[in-house]
Amino acid sequence: MGEKIKVLRESRGMSRPVLAGLCNRGPDWLKKIETGERELRSHTLLLALAAALQVGDLSAITGTNTSTPVPLGRLTHPGMPDIWAAVMxxxxxxxxxxxxxxxxxxxxxxxxxxxxxxxxxxxxxxxxxxxxxxxxxxxxxxxxxxxxxxxxxxxxxxxxxxxxxxxxxxxxxxxxxxxxxxxxxxxxxxxQPAAIAASAWNMGNILRETSYPEEALRVVQEAADLIRPHLDEAPDDWRGIYGALQLHAAVTAAREGKEGDAWRYWGKGDQVAKSLPPSYVHPSTVFGRANVDFHAVSVATDLRKSQKAIGLADDIDPDTMPSIERQARLWVEVARGHLQRGDTTAALHVMQMAHRIGAETVAYTPSARTVAADLWRTAPRALRAEAGRLAEAVGIAAAG
Incomplete structure (x- = not known):
């Protein structure tokens, strides 16, 4: 089974940290599965691996003759048909x-x-x-x-x-x-260099989310090199997008488990924020002092440094972030940190906050839905009803 998982993962160009992260586990866990050091008995984790690998039937992993369909349904939104028509x-x-x-x-x-x-x-x-x-x-x-x-x-x-x-x-x-x-x-x-850099930041998001982290880093680094010579005389927004590229690289490196690189890129973004007015916020990426601090939590969480992530979050005033979408994502990261520590009660409380702030951000972000699903499955008896209501609001319970 481990060999099959490894072959499927590599055929899809996915790194071990990326696939493990999609299952809310660490790369060492997946390495032991792939090398046969650890037996995978959890049906839930098998389904999660199969879905992340886009395998339609569990037998492709287990090697059994019994067919077990894997739900691969994509999230949908009623606005998509009109947007599709306009684009295509x-x-x-x-x-x-x-x-x-x-x-x-x-x-x-x-x-x-x-x-x-x-x-x-x-x-x-x-x-x-x-x-x-x-x-x-x-x-x-x-x-x-x-x-x-x-x-x-x-x-x-x-x-x-x-x-x-x-x-x-x-x-x-x-x-x-x-x-x-x-x-x-x-x-x-x-x-226009700033527009090119901003679109490269966007392209980097697509590459990272489709399991091409090395390409994502290359794109944002090239964009940073392109815009850097213009920064001395550039408007604040040009420096803002340069800083956003550094934060993008920090998260990408963190998801690959490259701790030194992740904090080095984050430090570059931090320096950019210090060079801008304290109240500065980039209009589309919301780069600024608050977003740099928010990204420190994301980096620590992706590196599975839950204690550090929660400590960093304790020092943040969420109201300094003008983006509701980014506020909601911060609380999702904090909830992930609590789950990594095994604190289901705190994770549920924080996820309820995230949902109140940005219901659609939680409902349409895979990491948030994963946290809500984990809470629904693992919440203690006293919290099961609350976890179920959150899962239903997010759309997890309805999807089974």
Whole structure:
């Protein structure tokens, strides 16, 4: 069984830490499974491994003749069909209608980013605005020329980056890659370093979440090298996206178990934050002092340093973070830390907070759903009802 798991993992380009993390376990646990040092008897963990490896039947791992289907259903959202139509059916002809003014288009895009960070129902509200933004952005980029076209391309790159955020984990893989590539292509056509760096940050997210951590690091490092020469005279937002690239690299390294690299990248982001005004927040990545501190918790959690993660979280004032989406994700990370320590009561309390702050962030983020599912399965009798209500609210109980 261990050899089968290893072959499947490697055939999908997944590292051991990534696959183990998807099962909420450490790489040493998976190594022992793969080498046969440890027997895997838990049916729940077998299903988790099979789902992470996208294996449709458990017999592909167990080698038995008994068929056991593995639920591989993708999360869905009612806004996806309209977004899919806007992205995948763009016209090949130029519209005769007057294109949107690039400044107006950028203003609408910036406002939609603010909705993403400010709303507890951000996927639903942003998803309703994206189809028109995508079509208007495409029309402006294709019909304008000169400086106006470059401005429209920057806005279009921002629109596609936001589309990637709003459809993460609910979009089919082909749409995720199309959106990431269009964001980067538009930025490169605009020849604007900050836009290129921001779209590379977005591309890095896609690469990391699809188990290409080395490629994710390469992309964000190249983007950092591209924008670094401009930083001395650049606006604050250029330094903000440079800092966001460092935090991205920190989390990517942490998920690979590279502790030294993870904290080195985090330190670079920390230095960038210190060079910016204390109240500075990047409009789309929300890079700033609070986000650097939030990422320290994420890095410690991904490195399975739960005690350190919880200690760092104790020193954070969540209200300093203007993004509801990021606040909710912080509490999910803290809940993960509590679960790593075996403190189910604290983890449940913190997850309930995360859900109250950002219900859709919890419901549509795999790590949050994993925590909710683990709580539902392992909560002590006194907390079982509360854990069940959380699982139902997140959609775990309904999915079985």
């Amino acid at each position: 059916t763009r016209s090949l002809t130029v519209s005769a209608a007057k294109p949107v003014d690039p400044a107006v288009l950028q203003g609408r895009t910036d406002q939609t980013w603010r909705v993403w960070h400010a709303s507890g129902r951000n996927r639903t509200e942003v998803g309703a605005l994206l189809p028109a933004l995508i079509r208007d952005g495409e029309a402006a980029a294709r019909t304008l020329d000169g400086a106006q076209r470059r401005a429209a391309l920057v806005a279009l790159s921002d629109i596609y980056r936001l589309t990637g955020q709003a459809t993460a984990y609910v979009a089919p893989a082909e749409l995720a890659w199309v959106v990431a590539d269009r964001a980067l292509s538009a930025a490169q056509d605009a020849d």
